[in-house]
Amino acid sequence: MSDSKPNYVYKLVPSSSPVSLDISEIPANLPVSSLDQESGFIHLSTSLQIANTLKWFFAQDNSVFVLRLPYDKLEEEKLIRWEDPKAEACGPRGGEGMFPHLYNGLKLGRDEVDLVKVLTQIDGTWDKSIENAINDGWLEY
Template sequence: MATPGDAKPTYIYKLIPSSSPPPEPLPAVLPVSELDQSSGFIHLSTAKQVPNTLKFFFAGEPRVYVLRLAYDPLEEKKLIRWEDPKAEVCGPRGGEGMFPHLYNGLELGKDEVDSVATWERREGEGWEEIAEREKDWLIY
């Protein structure tokens, strides 16, 4: 689990930059990022972690695609590992706990994705504001 005392998430999220939009309709297997390929797993975030992940890793992006994945089916197949983020990448991220990582041979596709949202920033708007605006879709 993310940290002791945290509730089990209903969904976990994959963030995709505007430069790599997911194909429509979603294929059986989506292309994975260079970061995921080099790490050997797919980086994911909980709903609580999404705003800071956007802030640190998608700061220059005008748009992101947010893939919502149902947690239970992935956990039942023992494909999720909860691991510490590497602080050397963006410094300590206090209060966010462990991050979910998908270990399934780098295959994420339509069978795992519950829903896809496109989030766009308006001029002067930060990702925290977008996450707040999308709080009904961003389920914990």
């Protein structure tokens, strides 16, 4: 992990999942992915890792929900661990370093999430959508 801590970490969720864009409608516990269930923790990404997470895990999706989690609260509660990715799960990911993982009994919902947005592929890639999210100010690089 770099010396500077992020303001936010992000959970990417398929658009087929039952997630509301209205934060007041987010339940206390959203369903978690089978990968998260098998791992025993919730896989997260920093803003800089989102592009490759989309590439490796969401290449076939047209759109995804992006759940934004304020980092400081999770760190204060000692719920985040920075760990290297398992190469056998997604292939080589050179230069990405350590990933944030949420260890809180697989709980992800309104207490952890402060914003939900949608990213949609534009012209077959995620690049423009990520750029737009950065320019709109909700995805911090």
